[in-house]
Amino acid sequence: MKVGLFIPCYINQLYPQVGKATLELLEKLKVDVAYPSGQTCCGQPMANSGYEYESVGACNNFVDNFKDFDYIVTPSGSCAYHVKKHYNIIPQTDEVTKVRNNVYELCDFILNILKVKDLGASFPFKVGVHKSCHGLRGLRLGSCSEVVGPRFSYIEELLQEVKGVELMPVKRSDECCGFGGTFAVTEEAISVKMGKDKIKDHLESGVEVMTATDTSCLMHLEGLVNRNQQPLKILHIAEILNSSL
Amino acid sequence: MSHPKLASIFNKDEKKVDWHDKALWFVRHKRDKSVHHVQGWEELRNLGHGIKAHMLSNLDIYLREFEANANKNGVEVHWAANAEEHNQIVHKILKDNNAKKVVKSKSMLTEECHLNPHLEADGIEVIDTDLGERIVQLAKEPPSHIVLPAIHKNKHEVDELFQEHLGTKPCDGDPQYLTGEARKHLRQKFIEADAAITGVNFAIAETGGFVVCTNEGNADMGAHLAPVHIACMGVEKIIPKQEHLGVFLRLLARSATGQPVTTYSSHFKKPSDGRKMHIVIVDNGRSEQLSRPDFRASLHCIRCGACMNTCPIYRRSGGHSYDATIPGPIGSILSPGKDLTKHSSLPFASTLCGSCSDVCPVKIDIHAQLYKWRQIITKETPQPFIKKKSMQVMGSIFAKPKQFEKVGKIARWSLRTLPKAVINSKPNAWGKARDLPTGPKESFDDWYKKREENKGKNN
Numbered sequence: 001m002k003v004g005l006f007i008p009c010y011i012n013q014l015y016p017q018v019g020k021a022t023l024e025l026l027e028k029l030k031v032d033v034a035y036p037s038g039q040t041c042c043g044q045p046m047a048n049s050g051y052e053y054e055s056v057g058a059c060n061n062f063v064d065n066f067k068d069f070d071y072i073v074t075p076s077g078s079c080a081y082h083v084k085k086h087y088n089i090i091p092q093t094d095e096v097t098k099v100r101n102n103v104y105e106l107c108d109f110i111l112n113i114l115k116v117k118d119l120g121a122s123f124p125f126k127v128g129v130h131k132s133c134h135g136l137r138g139l140r141l142g143s144c145s146e147v148v149g150p151r152f153s154y155i156e157e158l159l160q161e162v163k164g165v166e167l168m169p170v171k172r173s174d175e176c177c178g179f180g181g182t183f184a185v186t187e188e189a190i191s192v193k194m195g196k197d198k199i200k201d202h203l204e205s206g207v208e209v210m211t212a213t214d215t216s217c218l219m220h221l222e223g224l225v226n227r228n229q230q231p232l233k234i235l236h237i238a239e240i241l242n243s244s245l
Numbered sequence: 246m247s248h249p250k251l252a253s254i255f256n257k258d259e260k261k262v263d264w265h266d267k268a269l270w271f272v273r274h275k276r277d278k279s280v281h282h283v284q285g286w287e288e289l290r291n292l293g294h295g296i297k298a299h300m301l302s303n304l305d306i307y308l309r310e311f312e313a314n315a316n317k318n319g320v321e322v323h324w325a326a327n328a329e330e331h332n333q334i335v336h337k338i339l340k341d342n343n344a345k346k347v348v349k350s351k352s353m354l355t356e357e358c359h360l361n362p363h364l365e366a367d368g369i370e371v372i373d374t375d376l377g378e379r380i381v382q383l384a385k386e387p388p389s390h391i392v393l394p395a396i397h398k399n400k401h402e403v404d405e406l407f408q409e410h411l412g413t414k415p416c417d418g419d420p421q422y423l424t425g426e427a428r429k430h431l432r433q434k435f436i437e438a439d440a441a442i443t444g445v446n447f448a449i450a451e452t453g454g455f456v457v458c459t460n461e462g463n464a465d466m467g468a469h470l471a472p473v474h475i476a477c478m479g480v481e482k483i484i485p486k487q488e489h490l491g492v493f494l495r496l497l498a499r500s501a502t503g504q505p506v507t508t509y510s511s512h513f514k515k516p517s518d519g520r521k522m523h524i525v526i527v528d529n530g531r532s533e534q535l536s537r538p539d540f541r542a543s544l545h546c547i548r549c550g551a552c553m554n555t556c557p558i559y560r561r562s563g564g565h566s567y568d569a570t571i572p573g574p575i576g577s578i579l580s581p582g583k584d585l586t587k588h589s590s591l592p593f594a595s596t597l598c599g600s601c602s603d604v605c606p607v608k609i610d611i612h613a614q615l616y617k618w619r620q621i622i623t624k625e626t627p628q629p630f631i632k633k634k635s636m637q638v639m640g641s642i643f644a645k646p647k648q649f650e651k652v653g654k655i656a657r658w659s660l661r662t663l664p665k666a667v668i669n670s671k672p673n674a675w676g677k678a679r680d681l682p683t684g685p686k687e688s689f690d691d692w693y694k695k696r697e698e699n700k701g702k703n704n
Contacts, residue, residue, distance in 0.1 A: 009643070012689040013653040014660075014682045019689035035693050041643040048597060050619035051636040057644025086616075137599035145277055146555065146603035148286040172270070176557050180596025185674045187594060189253035192678040193262060193561050194596075223679030 003033045004069035006062075006103070008076045008215070009041040015215050021242040022075040022106055028242070029114055033073070036065040044082040048181045052089050059090050067095040071113065072103040075238045077135020077213040080105045085138060105213055106238055107154045108141055117161050123243045124164030125233075128207030129155055130198065130221070131174045132214035141213065144174050155213060155237055162240060168205045172198075177212075179220040195224045199232060209233045211240055247590035252562035266560040268396060273554040275503030276604070283499070292492045294608040297545035300483055301535060307450040307483045308526065314453025315524055318515035325527045328358035334525050335360060335442065335475055339369060342473045342521065344439035348431075350457065350464035351375040352444030353391050353548060354477050354527060357570045360442075371442075372434045374463040376427055383410045389564025391571060392501050392550035397563050431463070441467030445478035445524070446547070447493055450485050454514035455524070458497060458507040465511050475523045476513065480531050481544040493547060496606035500549040534582045539617045543578045545607040552601035552611055558594055567591060574601035578614040581622065589626045592618035653688055660684030 003026065007019040026033045042062055043055030062083065066072045074080050083103045090096055110116055131153070135141040142153035159165050178184070178194025185191075199221060202210050208231075212218050215236050222234040256262055280286045300307055312322045323338075325331035331354075339347065347364065349355065349371055361371045361382075373382045377395040381388050383406050388394030395403070400418030407413040407423055411430050416422045443464045448455040455476060457464040468474040484493065498504040516522035535541050553559045553573035564572035569580040569588060577591035592615045595601075601611040623633075642648045660668065661684040669676030687695075 007689050009649070013657055014684065016685055016687060016689035016692055020692065023693075037690065037694065038646040040646055040649040043643065046636050046640050048616070048619070049632070049636055050593070050623035051640065052620050054636045054640030055643070057640055061644055061646065133596065133598035133600075137603055144600070144603055146600060148281055148283070176596050176598035176600070178557065178596060180598075183593065183596050187249045187252065187558070188674040188677060189249070189256040190558050190561050193256055193259070194557050197266070219682060220679065223675070223681060226680040227678060
């Protein structure tokens, strides 16, 4: 099984530690993983802003980089969802279909493809999970509160096995954080308000470390936490699952 | 004004935003508690979706069947291609019956058609009899929510409004007193009314009957007291069979307010002796929406308002920020079909979180339609030069890895080196309330390449 690692553009440039944790984690799990160096972005920033046609080059580049892998793994529910859901704008060759079918968010891949739960990690903190929307309602990495059915959460399943983690329940377990790509800028007032409310919910629940499958949500939340100097640490799920504190 | 502008004005009063958000979240939560007790809820949603999809594919057949059956029942059926025709038809019926005083129970369609000002211009008094509707009518405002039209007003504002218009005593916003006074005021209007106008929740093709759902009984009160009943409905309100009500009535009330059933689900079929009943069937852009394959499912909507209650943006921006008859997520996919330029900011008033689609009782893929409208809007309406250009530049950078590397390096250097005051200066809306991350010296890419090189050396 050959796995291609996709590191989203903003993680590559701004949060390399998330990429490193993801790679180390996969290597720890003895995955034959490679990072193709010609990768850039999944194309989502343009597409969600209504400029799908400007993202065609990015989509093609993505497929070129990852067409030879059995699986593509990425520490982002949102990017994985974008490839799966919206790569219908380029011709559906066998390569494109293969890439779309085999792209996985990291937790999903660990739990459902590798079928591993206990990663031997330890992280002695009170952790609050922010269930990023594209992972939750797009990839169905967990049940959401609107839908009637069995309750589950891949990210929580993995965190429960991490030594020392105390999972803190929050009041609004799956409300959006307000990032939303260019929404964060075009609808600045609402975006900021949503983020503030999300942070408040976690702080009031006694959360010390807030985590998610998506660094994009976390960048927005961390931006608020830092500006307002709030006592909340923000980490990507890969950093916790790779931790041995 | 665009949604972001109106929403940022609404957000100037953070306490009010918190209150508005909590009030609607409470309703969403009630909905959850109620639907999680229904075994087969998801199956009901599938059925609701399927029946509506079938109805829309056979709309002409069911509409004609409905008309024929309604006629047999002694009801007069009228057809209106647009809002203007609708208003003229209603006006003519009222004139023919010499009706000067009209009571109306809640109907989003008549809001859409702007019926009230049309009738008032001819000296006809139109009283909205749903309490929330009456409140916004007195305030001379449009409803801000389709089920809870006055949800943007708190009890103290209602207190002041009633003092001014109904002559009530100051009561520190006592809801019981205010409701009591509204009841007295409305009872008088019901008794005096020459005609009653209602909306229609479901029109049944096989019987020619229709159902109106209210919690206050105001539709019944109006329709049973007045000699003339006019029911106005959009073409998409048709359902094929009586038994389908068992699906929709269960879905509607739970999704709207978490109630197992609306307090009054009133079935109307024929006029009582000596009375008259009219049904006005309105298109007003619906068949055009039906012709758009990507957006036709928006016509499944049963107007429960659940997508508004769940939408984190709606809850924090208020219904009036949408500047459309139907606000919130469903409004944001319906309104662009009517006026793309006017409503071009609405499909962007969403993070595409998908909660609206998951809460929708008839499974409209609302967030997917928002995404699709965005693609159309950027092509068919004028866009700010800077947005267009930046997307084009981003698109070309991401298509070429070498360029991406160069630009990334510059961006990281800027974030690391430039003073915060420069980074967060005005053109950067991100920086108004949020810090940007400090640019790391090394990208993941740099780190990985180095690691591979070192591996090579060590081997």
